[in-house]
Amino acid sequence: MNKLHIIAALVLITGMALFFSLSRDVSTYATFAEATENQHRVKVAGTLAKDKEMYYNPAENPNYFSFYLRDPKGAEKKVILLQGKPQDFDRSEQIVVTGEMKGDEFVANEVLLKCPSKYKDEEIYMKKQI
Amino acid sequence: MPPIEYLGEHRWIGHVLHASVIIGFLASLNAIIAYSKSVRNPASPWMKYGRMAFYLQGLMVFATIFLIFFAMLNHYYEYEYVRHHISDDLPFKYIFAAFWEGQEGSFLLWMFWNVILGFILIRKSGPWEAPVMALFATLQVLLFSMLLGIHIGWGEHLVKLGSSPSLLVRETFTAPIFENPNYVSLLKGNGLNPLLQNYWMTIHPPTLFLGFSSTIVPFLFAFAGWWKNEPKAWLKPAQEWALFAVFILGLGILMGGAWAYEALSFGGYWAWDPVENMSLVPWIMLLAGLHTNMIARSTGRAVGTTYIYYALAFILVLYSTYLTRSGVLGDTSAHAFTDMGLEWQLILMIVVFTFLSAYQYLTKRKLVASNSEEEKIYSREYWMFIGAMVLLFSAILITGATSLPVFNKIIKAISPEYLGSVIVDPISHHNKFQLWIGVLVGLISGSAEFLRFKETRWAEYKPRFLKLMGSSLAITAGLFLLTMRLLNEPSWQHLVLQFAGIFALVSNLAYLFTFLRGKLKLAGSALAHFGFGMMLLGILATGLNKQIISSNLFAQSDLLEGFSTEDYMRNLALIKGAPMPIKDYEVTWMSDTLLDPFNRQFQIRFDHKDESGRVIKKINVSPTLIYNRNEAQPPSSNPSIYRGLLKDLYTFVNWLPPAMMNREAAAKIEDSLRYIPHLVAVGDTLFFSGGYGVLLSVDDSARVPEYKAEPGDQVLRASVQFHRLNDTGSYLLQSVIVSRENYYFSLPQTQNDLALKVRISPLSLENFYPSSLEGDDLELKENQSGKIRGYQLRFLGFDKDPAPSRYASRPNDVAVATRLEISSPDGAVRLAEPLFVIRDNQVFLVPDYILDQALKVSCIKIDPQKESVLIRLYESVENKIQLELAENAPRNDMIVIQSILFPGINLFWLGSFLMLGGVLLSGVRRWINR
Structure with missing residues (x-):
């Protein structure tokens, strides 16, 4: 067997693997409408509907946190996050949830918050007010 | 408006700093030219000049670092870099962490190691010095350019070249504070992010950056070799440096994993975060290069491949720098840097080195004559080559998936309405593919050890090989069957990986004892592969058998399909x-x-x-x-x-x-509560929807953890005994309010079982600590009694040494306490000790208060001649306390x-340490045997 043949074969296999893996594991950020339509596990990015109720009562169930998310198309859905309420949730600018639609609610078990970063503060602290 | 003359700025530091960076930049440019000119003629004076230039730029790196430290240690907050990363209360031990927290500091850390390695290479690389250092200086030029902080007008555009650490705060922000010439004294440091105040932040970055610095060195030798038209002589030093780089970079990555496990709360040592991935990928390529390098030195084959792999390892370091520092990862990584506007410079760095390495390869590849002879499938080099290729594919897969944000950015540039794609579950995505890399590496490394380089007598060796392979496989199968049930719900892929891991353990151990007869000096590779096998088993054990135990056994939930x-x-x-x-x-x-x-x-x-x-x-x-x-x-x-x-x-x-x-969240909760006021005296009852409470007492003790007493504090504490209608238990709740100088603060307490919160209205303070100076007077001699408004007062005598905590005392005060016994109409007897204080020839009075009678007692005059005191008693109009009661208070x-x-x-930690230990052993052996 020639080295070149092996290289060619491996490149082909990897190329195919890459292609399939990307097409299966990758998705675009979905809207609620798309999530309702395809009923698959997707990521939805949106902003917190601050005027709607956020519910977390650890005494009752520490793994249940619900809030309303507004997707880029303006659709608002109730999201049930199977986790505790993240510490910096109230301040988040953008929220990405991973999960799927169940009825009229989006059930998620993963959340990524984009907050005014911990790594940059644009404030200048002053010793006293002038 | 004339420019403002600012006070208290230490401008010289900034000027010297900026000058050092520019001199360093120019010196490295000189080093490139001079060293390039002496590649063909090492005896030329250019060589010496190049060396001087490199030493000079090294000196400038040290100077820059020193100056930043100097400014940090002296808290020169007018400098943005100092203000951003240092604060007055930052412990000294975190000064290094603060230094490399920012982009500029971490570039300097990288440059620092480049200088150190450069100095070593000048002394030790012998004939390779000129070409090696010419390329090394190229990296330094590009890194210096990141710190230049020069803005060039280009037609309408302003091109920013680097970001200088010498920038002042007022050059970074516009704020009204900068209209004050004395603004420097008003600045306060931001300090190091508390998450990073951790000893790992002190040791992990230097190790990782030494790893990044040393990753370039094998490539420097490869490049230098072909530049000097020497096809293979560079392989020896390249291999020695590759071993060093694999060890250090591996250690740095492992430290990152340990830090993540120990100090961050994402529950594990590896999360396939882009920043983690991009430090792993150069290491994988380095490892691939190290293996083909060994093939090349033993058989003369795969020289070109080695060149490519080393080049890729280095270019991936640059690519990783681009990904983590340009802000492109923004959405997908938790710990990338924020954008500093250096994106095009970072891309330029990649382009320069990709072009240089590709050009060199394409023009010089004919140096290595192609070997038409076919490789034999039963030779060690054959399988090592395949193994290295498996590593290459691992790197391609990880890099490809991690680069998704880059692809998104490119597509978005073409069609702006593109939403961007994303990997839904990155961890399972990477695990799925890297599992097979683990399997292949485990199996190949295990078997290849039994094969020999340039096998010429296969027929003779074959039986021995088959015997070794057979017995290893048999032992592996036995161990596999024994341990198969230990894993929790494994898929067949996991079982294959488990088999491969055990096989790597067994065969490398067998190799160690049959071929090396336990000679550890030569055992580097066997030890490393043994460690790799153990690491695989550790990954399996922690990954599959990890058990979340924090779950309520009694909680019931309806399970939804698709969720575990x-x-x-x-x-x-x-x-x-x-x-x-x-x-x-x-x-x-x-x-x-x-x-x-x-x-x-x-x-x-x-x-x-x-x-x-x-x-x-x-x-x-x-x-x-x-x-x-x-x-x-x-x-x-x-x-x-x-x-x-x-x-x-x-x-x-x-x-x-x-x-x-935090205070904000606490205030928010407090605002959401509805307090209902109740005006009550001791013994009175107050009602809430679930029951009632009785005010037991009002006093001035405050033993609550949040409260730190200060002299002169006026404390009011109410104790209420609550009862619920539907049970017989009673619940004590105490609430406190404190008046200090000219403000007050409330320390309300929550009764969590009743969801009640009680606070005292500040209006009550006046009832118990009345400010009125009026009252009824009575003159008393020692042991004499008298009566005011039904209260019987008796003067017991003086206390010349009252407790200094009674009021905000000063050293030269003369204070006397008048001890009084007060019997109230209801028969209660209390002691009161009002103070009479002389400070700087002035008299002031510190009254005493009897809270449960709402009395204020002052001693307003002491007559030494008559040996009498004049007492003033004031009775509050109202002796009730205003309690505010909120129901449905959340638990605290x-x-x-x-x-x-x-x-x-x-198993994971031990396995990884054995793996790196094996690399170290090989390295040390080669360095000693030079």
């Missing part, structure tokens, strides 16, 4: 002091303490129980909470790990009541924790 039970049982709510049974354990939140203003430590105890419910072991863990200096930011949670031999118990606080979170004694058992994690 784990999703419903991750978090556990704990009430302070109340034991909670979980699987095999009983967990209790014992207490929590504020170690300093920024650290709260929780004491949580796990009682390990056997089947009969007997406690067999008590485990104490203490996760901490780190508060941010900026109060608007939420605190971050640090896990606590109990390390056992077979498994670790890992715990962190996942949620805490708003009252513990409940936290939510997550606890995970990591079995076999020590």
Whole structure:
């Protein structure tokens, strides 16, 4: 067997693997409408509907946190996050949830918050007010 | 408007700093030219000039670093870099961490190691010095350019070349404060992010950057070799440096994993975060290059491949720099730097080195004559080559998936309405593919050890090989069957990986004892591959058998399709002091303490129980909470790990009541409560919807943890005994208000079982600590009695040495307490000790208060001649207290924790250390035998 043949074969296999893996594991950020339509596990990015109720009562169930998310198309859905309420949730600018639609609610078990970063503060602290 | 003359700025530092960077930049440029000119003629004076130029730029790197440290140590907050990373209260031990927290500092750290390695190479690389250093200086030029901070007008555009650490705060921000010439004295440091105030932040970055610095060196030799038209002579030094780089970079990555496991709360040592991935990928390529390098030195084949792999390893370091520092990862990574506007410069760096390495390869590849002879499938080099290729594919897969944000950015540039694609579950995506890399590496490394380089007598050797392979496979199969049931719900792919891991262990051990007869000096590769096998088993054990134990055994939830039970049982709510049974354990939140203003430590105890419910072991863990200096930011949670031999118990606080979170959250909760006022006297009853309470007493003791007494404080405490209508229990609740100088603060308490919160209205302070100077006077001699408004007063005598804590005393005060016994009409007898104080020839009075009678007693005059005192008594019009009662107050004694058992994690750590130990052993052997 020639080295070149092996290289060619491996490149082909990897190329195919890459292609399939990307097409299966990758998705675009979905809207609620798309999530309702395809009923698959997707990521939805949106902003917190601050005027709607956020519910977390650890005494009752520490793994249940619900809030309303507004997707880029303006659709608002109730999201049930199977986790505790993240510490910096109230301040988040953008929220990405991973999960799927169940009825009229989006059930998620993963959340990524984009907050005014911990790594940059644009404030200048002053010793006293002038 | 004339320019403002600012006071207190230390401009010289900035000027010298900026000059050092420019001189360093120019010196490295000179080093490139001079060294390039002496590649063909090492005896030329250019060589010496190049060396001087490189030394000079090295000196400039040191000077820049020194100056930044100087400014940091002296807290020169007018410099943005100092202000951003340092604060007055930052402990000295974190000064290094603060230095390389920012982009500029971490570039300098990288450059520092380049200088050190460069100095070593000047002395040790002999004939390779000129071309090696010419290329090394090219890297330094590009890195210096990141710090130049020069803005060039280009037509309408302003091109920014680098970001200088010498920038002043007022050059970075516009704010009204900068109209004040004395603004410097008003600045306060921002300080180091509390999450990074950790010893790992001191040791991990230097190790990782030394790894990055040393990753270029094998490529420098490859490039230098072909530049000098020497096809293979560079392979020896390249291999020695590659071993060093594999060791150091590997150590750096491992430290990152240990840090993530120990201090961050994402529950593990590896999360396939883009920043992690992009430090791993150069290491994988380096490893691939190291293997083909060995083939090349033993057989003369794969020289070109080695060149490519080393080039890729280095270019991937640059690519990783681009990804983590350009802001392109923004959405997908938790710990990339924020954008500094250097994107095009970072891309330029990649382009320069890609072009140089590709050009060199394409023009010089004919140096290595192609070998038409076919490689034999039963030779070691054949399988090593395949193994290296497996590593290449691993790197391609990881890099490809991690680069998704880059592809998104490119597509978005073409069609702006593109939403961007993303990997839904990155961890399972990477695991799925890298599992097979693990399998292949395990199997190939295990078998290839038994084969020989340039096999010419295969027929003779074949039986021995088959015997070794056969017995290794048999032992592996035996061990596999024995341990097969240890893994929790493995898929067949996991079982294959387990087999491959055991095979790597067994065959490398067999190799160690049959071929090397236990000679450890030569055992580098066998040890490394043995460690790799152990690491695979560790990954399997922790990955599959990891068990989240923080779940309430009694909680019931309807399971939804597509979600695992784990999703419903991750978090556990704990009430302070109340034991909670979980699987095999009983967990209790014992207490929590504020170690300093920024650290709260929780004491949580796990009682390990056997089947009969007997406690067999008590485990104490203490996760901490780190508060941010900026109060608007939420605190971050640090896990606590109990390390056992077979498994670790890992715990962190996942949620805490708003009252513990920060002032903002606490205030928000307070605002949401509806307080209803009740004006009551001692003995009166107040009602709430679930029952009633009785005011037991009003006094001035305040033993609440949040309260630190100060002299002169006026404290009012109300104790209320509450009763619920539907049970017989009684619940004591005490609320406190304190008046200090010209302000007051309330310390309301919550009765968590009743969800009641009681605070005292500040209006009540006037009733019990009346400010009125009026009253009825009475003159008394010692042991004499008299009566005012039905109160019987008796003067017991003076106390010449009253407690200084009674008021805000000063050293030269003369204070006398008048001791009085006061009997009220209802028969109660109280003591009062009003003070008479002389300070600087002036008299002032410190009255005493009898709270339950609402009396104020002052001694307004002392007559030494008559040996008498003049007492003034004031009775408050109102002796009632205004209590404010809120129902449905949220609990402030409940936290939510997550606890995970990591079995076999020590296999992972031990395996990785053996792997790196093997690399180190090979390296040391080669360095010694030079």
